Amino acid sequence: MQAIFLGNSVAQWATAFGWAFGVTAAVVLIRRVVSARLAALAARTDTVADDAVVEAVRSVRKTYVLLIAIGVASSWLQLPGAAHTLVRRVIIVVAVLQAIRSGNAIVDFFAGHYSRRKEGLDRTTLRALSYAGRVVLWVTVIVVALEAGGFEVKTLLTGLGVGGIAIALAVQNILGDLFAALSIVLDKPFVVGDAIAVDHFEGEVAHIGLKSTRVRSVNGEEVVFANADLLKSRLRNLTRRDGRRYVITLVLAPGTPAERVARVPGLVAQAVKADGRATLQRSHLVSSGLNGPEIETALLISGIDYVAAHDIRQAVLLGILQRLEGEGISLARSALVAPDGSTRSSS
Numbered sequence: 001m002q003a004i005f006l007g008n009s010v011a012q013w014a015t016a017f018g019w020a021f022g023v024t025a026a027v028v029l030i031r032r033v034v035s036a037r038l039a040a041l042a043a044r045t046d047t048v049a050d051d052a053v054v055e056a057v058r059s060v061r062k063t064y065v066l067l068i069a070i071g072v073a074s075s076w077l078q079l080p081g082a083a084h085t086l087v088r089r090v091i092i093v094v095a096v097l098q099a100i101r102s103g104n105a106i107v108d109f110f111a112g113h114y115s116r117r118k119e120g121l122d123r124t125t126l127r128a129l130s131y132a133g134r135v136v137l138w139v140t141v142i143v144v145a146l147e148a149g150g151f152e153v154k155t156l157l158t159g160l161g162v163g164g165i166a167i168a169l170a171v172q173n174i175l176g177d178l179f180a181a182l183s184i185v186l187d188k189p190f191v192v193g194d195a196i197a198v199d200h201f202e203g204e205v206a207h208i209g210l211k212s213t214r215v216r217s218v219n220g221e222e223v224v225f226a227n228a229d230l231l232k233s234r235l236r237n238l239t240r241r242d243g244r245r246y247v248i249t250l251v252l253a254p255g256t257p258a259e260r261v262a263r264v265p266g267l268v269a270q271a272v273k274a275d276g277r278a279t280l281q282r283s284h285l286v287s288s289g290l291n292g293p294e295i296e297t298a299l300l301i302s303g304i305d306y307v308a309a310h311d312i313r314q315a316v317l318l319g320i321l322q323r324l325e326g327e328g329i330s331l332a333r334s335a336l337v338a339p340d341g342s343t344r345s346s347s
Contacts, residue, residue: 020069027065031057052106059105064098067091096141103137173228177211180227184208189231195238198230202238243302244309245281248317253330254292260329261285261293267327268297271319277301277312292332 035057071091111130185208190196194205196215203217213230215223225233250268252261265283272280281298288294299316301309324331 016073017070020066020073023069023073024062024066027060027069028062031060052109055105055109056102059102061098061101064094064101067094068098099141100138103141104134107133107137173226174211176228177226180231181208181210183231184213184227189235190237190239194240197236197238198225198233243300244306246299246301246309246313248297248299248313248320250295250297250320250324251291251332252293252295253332254290256293256329260327261288261295263327264295264324264329265297267323267329268295268320271316271323272299274319275312275315278316 035054038054038057068091071087071094074087107130184190190205192205192208195203196205198215201215201217201223203215203223205213206216206222207214209227211227213225213227215225217223250264252264262285265285268283269280272278279300279302281300283295283297286294286296299313301312303309
């Protein structure tokens with residue numbers, strides 16, 4: 001055991017490797033126990049952060065742990081300076097590989113989490129965002145490893161920074177759409193299958209990509225929006241609405257007695273109650289001009305079906321007209337706009 005081998009006794013070599021294997025066995029055991037405990041704890045919570053930690057712990061590789069332990073144990077041995085430098089760099093490389101492995105596990109976990117939730121995220125978009133996350137992770141880990149290894153990375157970072165600014169200025173529109181796609185994925189103002197309205201366009205979201213979002217218009221054509229422009233617009237998600245509100249204006253015939261005008265809101269309420277599918281928010285006389293008294297009624301129809309809402313409104317309108325006819329209350333003639341901007345009555 002006292003025989004000298006490469007400047008150290010066999011006992012020293014045995015002690016170093018014994019510590020290395022012992023530490024590796026302890027780390028593997030701790031990893032197994034900790035991952036099991038964390039998995040049990042994560043199963044009782046609704047958050048995803050603890051599940052990601054479990055995946056990171058499970059990604060620790062025994063071979064990497066053993067190599068790092070052997071490298072650390074070799075610091076106790078009498079080795080040439082070049083050998084210690086080589087061992088140190090090997091430890092850094094192994095640590096980088098383990099960091100990348102753990103980072104990939106976390107990225108894969110979150111990508112799978114969003115995919116399983118079926119939030120309408122396109123697979124190509126998800127894969128591209130996953131690759132982007134990996135690239136950022138790898139660059140960060142490698143730069144940190146080079147710095148820890150004694151390499152001068154400030155000049156490299158400066159050059160990358162200047163080059164990155166130039167590239168960003170050249171492709172700023174593409175980057176804007178890319179980050180807008182990331183915002184859509186995380187914030188979820190809409191998902192594939194939602195009916196949305198943007199300006200005077202209305203349709204169903206068919207595809208969410210890295211550069212653009214495609215909407216199938218109610219007129220049948222496909223409308224393509226740049227992601228950045230889409231988020232800057234006043235977007236309405238029609239699928240997430242609780243109901244539809246309609247305002248109905250009844251213009252009574254000029255000269256209708258005030259007594260009859262006062263009965264109209266009650267007749268409107270009767271028609272709404274008789275149908276039973278809408279909620280009457282208000283019904284009031286709002287003006288009395290040359291065209292005749294105006295009764296304004298606001299209806300709230302629950303549900304998101306567009307055709308069903310129009311059917312309900314039609315039924316309520318027919319009920320109102322029937323009750324007005326029964327009371328002998330006439331509506332005014334339609335008001336037409338003349339070329340000079342004035343109004344005139346027409347039958």
